[in-house]
Amino acid sequence: MERFNVYASRLITKKEYFSPGHRACQGCAEALAVRLVAKALGQNVIVSSATGCMEIVSSPLPFTNWRVPWIHVAFENTSAVASGVEGGTKALIRKGKLPDKGTVFLGMGGDGATTDIGLQSLSGAFERGHNFLYVCYDNEAYMNTGIQRSSSTPFGAATTTSPAGKLKPGQVTWKKNMGEIAVAHNIPYVATACSSYPFDLIEKVKKAARIHGPAYIHILSVCPTGWRVPPNKAIWIGRLAVETGVFPLYEVENGKYRITVDVPELKPVLDYLKPQGRFRHLTPELVDQIQERVTREYNQLKAKATL
Amino acid sequence: MGERVGIEVSLAAAEAVKMANVDVVAAYPITPQTHIVEHLSELVADGELDAEFIPVESEHSAMSVCCGSSAVGARTFTCTSSQGLALMNEIVFIAPAMRLPIVMILANRSLSGPLSIWNDHTDVMSVRDCGWIQFFTENGQEAFDHVMFSFRVAEDPAVSLPIMMNMDGFVLTHVIEPIEFWDQETVKQYLPDFEPVNRLHPDNPVTMGAFGLLGIFTEAKMAQDQALLNSKAVILEAWKDMGDLVGRYYKPVETYHVEGAETVFLSMGSVGETVSLAVDQLRAQGKPVGQVKLRLWRPFPFEEFREAVRGVKQMIVIDRAITYGGVGGPVASEIRSFLYLEENMPTITNFLCGLAGRDVTVEDYMAMFEKTEQMVKGKVRQEDYIIYGVRE
Numbered sequence: 240m241e242r243f244n245v246y247a248s249r250l251i252t253k254k255e256y257f258s259p260g261h262r263a264c265q266g267c268a269e270a271l272a273v274r275l276v277a278k279a280l281g282q283n284v285i286v287s288s289a290t291g292c293m294e295i296v297s298s299p300l301p302f303t304n305w306r307v308p309w310i311h312v313a314f315e316n317t318s319a320v321a322s323g324v325e326g327g328t329k330a331l332i333r334k335g336k337l338p339d340k341g342t343v344f345l346g347m348g349g350d351g352a353t354t355d356i357g358l359q360s361l362s363g364a365f366e367r368g369h370n371f372l373y374v375c376y377d378n379e380a381y382m383n384t385g386i387q388r389s390s391s392t393p394f395g396a397a398t399t400t401s402p403a404g405k406l407k408p409g410q411v412t413w414k415k416n417m418g419e420i421a422v423a424h425n426i427p428y429v430a431t432a433c434s435s436y437p438f439d440l441i442e443k444v445k446k447a448a449r450i451h452g453p454a455y456i457h458i459l460s461v462c463p464t465g466w467r468v469p470p471n472k473a474i475w476i477g478r479l480a481v482e483t484g485v486f487p488l489y490e491v492e493n494g495k496y497r498i499t500v501d502v503p504e505l506k507p508v509l510d511y512l513k514p515q516g517r518f519r520h521l522t523p524e525l526v527d528q529i530q531e532r533v534t535r536e537y538n539q540l541k542a543k544a545t546l
Numbered sequence: 547m548g549e550r551v552g553i554e555v556s557l558a559a560a561e562a563v564k565m566a567n568v569d570v571v572a573a574y575p576i577t578p579q580t581h582i583v584e585h586l587s588e589l590v591a592d593g594e595l596d597a598e599f600i601p602v603e604s605e606h607s608a609m610s611v612c613c614g615s616s617a618v619g620a621r622t623f624t625c626t627s628s629q630g631l632a633l634m635n636e637i638v639f640i641a642p643a644m645r646l647p648i649v650m651i652l653a654n655r656s657l658s659g660p661l662s663i664w665n666d667h668t669d670v671m672s673v674r675d676c677g678w679i680q681f682f683t684e685n686g687q688e689a690f691d692h693v694m695f696s697f698r699v700a701e702d703p704a705v706s707l708p709i710m711m712n713m714d715g716f717v718l719t720h721v722i723e724p725i726e727f728w729d730q731e732t733v734k735q736y737l738p739d740f741e742p743v744n745r746l747h748p749d750n751p752v753t754m755g756a757f758g759l760l761g762i763f764t765e766a767k768m769a770q771d772q773a774l775l776n777s778k779a780v781i782l783e784a785w786k787d788m789g790d791l792v793g794r795y796y797k798p799v800e801t802y803h804v805e806g807a808e809t810v811f812l813s814m815g816s817v818g819e820t821v822s823l824a825v826d827q828l829r830a831q832g833k834p835v836g837q838v839k840l841r842l843w844r845p846f847p848f849e850e851f852r853e854a855v856r857g858v859k860q861m862i863v864i865d866r867a868i869t870y871g872g873v874g875g876p877v878a879s880e881i882r883s884f885l886y887l888e889e890n891m892p893t894i895t896n897f898l899c900g901l902a903g904r905d906v907t908v909e910d911y912m913a914m915f916e917k918t919e920q921m922v923k924g925k926v927r928q929e930d931y932i933i934y935g936v937r938e
Contacts, residue, residue, distance in 0.1 A: 298755070322607075334569065
């Protein structure tokens with residue numbers, strides 16, 4: 240398996256479509272995820288991006304890091320913009336005004352743009368059945384505006400709008416399960432991924448691009464700045480999220496669940512929580528609460544995967 | 547030339563959109579825009595129009611879809627009213643900055659609250675500064691003709707800006723009028739295929755919608771303002787060519803009996819025809835009264851307007867929207883400031899009327915003239931604006 244990884248990395252294109260020189264923070268695992276997604280999709284793609292970190296770091300007029308066609312309009316409407324890009328191209332092809340090149344349509348946004356403000360437009364685009372892939376880069380808060388909580392922020396995490404105080408232990412709500420929300424739309428492909436598992440991520444993006452109809456990939460993207468971890472620990476933290484079962488890697492193809500990175504024995508969640516400054520205030524009771532929930536949800540997922 | 551048919555104005559507008567061979571229609575239902583969109587969806591369902599009809603889940607998404615489809619070079623149409631315009635407001639401001647030539651019909655309706663579905667101009671005036679080309683239509687024939695005009699002007703490479711065609715809700719959208727259709731050959735002569743300046747396509751990657759820091763923002767806005775001002779030349783050419791083809795010549799500012807007029811009414815949209823009847827009656831009484839109709843609202847037709855009101859002593863500006871706590875209706879306050887530096891600036895009285903579809907009759911306009919005469923003679927205190935017809 241070790242050898243396979245050495246070999247597999249050589250199969251990945253050396254070409255960069257999300258070019259170096261962007262302005263993301265050191266150790267940004269979200270920028271890494273964007274780079275991997277761009278590599279997986281190649282040249283034949285049109286990207287619609289939401290406002291957010293990845294838009295801001297990559298498009299300061301008159302510069303761009305995008306070597307593929309890319310459009311940004313606003314924060315909450317990426318899926319609608321992608322719907323128009325896809326619909327417009329489809330009409331032009333059908334009317335003989337453009338050749339059919341099998342272009343992939345990608346919509347992308349952060350967790351705020353996806354699970355909060357853009358959920359309606361995403362749901363609409365899923366329901367209408369546009370042939371597009373939506374990728375959510377989930378760094379679990381509004382990092383671009385300064386680490387405010389979103390509905391994707393995990394229970395117990397301290398952010399600037401869910402601070403750990405004398406009365407409240409940081410975020411008091413549980414992370415919205417966006418993967419399941421996507422599955423509930425009966426779309427042909429849903430997956431989770433993490434930039435700490437690049438081959439798994441790339442395979443899923445390639446598969447999603449091949450599928451006709453809407454596809455959704457939710458990528459956990461470690462944010463050293465917002466999570467209060469050293470930049471050189473981002474990949475390690477992402478691995479711990481998977482190894483503890485906090486963020487399981489799975490895919491749902493036409494309703495059929497499959498865990499793609501199996502973890503036979505989960506590590507304790509404390510291994511994941513402890514190195515992160517955003518969880519430093521958690522009491523053993525709160526950690527137990529999180530452990531109980533993570534174990535239960537992981538078992539539920541496993542049960543679905545073995546059906 | 548095409549045939550003359552009796553048809554509801556909304557359906558005629560939809561037929562014109564079909565004749566323009568639009569590629570994408572994205573819309574969300576709102577009264578009184580519905581008949582236009584319903585008819586377009588029928589035309590697509592019957593195969594009479596080959597377009598993607600994208601029934602979005604909100605107006606915000608409607609305008610966002612339009613941005614996406616216009617960016618790939620598809621001829622794009624949408625249509626809304628009132629609350630729909632308010633909901634898509636954010637994207638309405640972004641589309642011209644991205645130079646996306648979307649055509650939108652705004653079936654004018656009052657903004658809530660209280661909720662009302664009826665006609666006035668509170669919706670369009672809320673986006674006065676959005677950067678779109680904006681104009682008003684007065685009757686069904688104008689509406690039909692200006693669909694073709696809108697696509698031609700918006701998509702002209704020298705313009706490449708979105709265009710908003712205002713059409714009064716119900717009083718225009720829902721009435722049946724005799725309308726002379728164009729034949730397809732005339733449309734073909736008048737309206738070339740859409741060739742976008744830039745197109746999102748993998749063969750030639752471009753970045754659209756990059757963000758502007760303070761070092762470039764002002765310059766970008768200046769360029770946008772210039773683009774809107776420059777569009778006027780294309781607008782005038784498009785009107786001239788239309789006149790040569792179909793025999794109807796339109797102008798940015800229309801005048802009616804302004805020869806020797808000391809007082810002129812200023813109107814926009816469908817109330818213009820009623821105002822004309824009032825002018826006829828006042829003229830019959832020997833009063834030197836005329837009328838100026840402002841068709842083009844953005845870019846503002848400075849020269850034409852100045853010319854139209856030259857020598858006029860009094861202006862009665864009809865506003866169909868309120869500027870709460872301000873210096874008058876949006877049209878009047880703008881006209882006042884525009885004419886401020888003119889020699890012999892006319893006295894301007896401002897009547898806010900016809901809100902949410904309240905009928906304003908010929909007699910009402912004559913009463914406004916009477917009131918203006920009294921105010922000017924000093925019998926009544928000059929007021930910045932009068933909300934006309936408030937029930938006591």
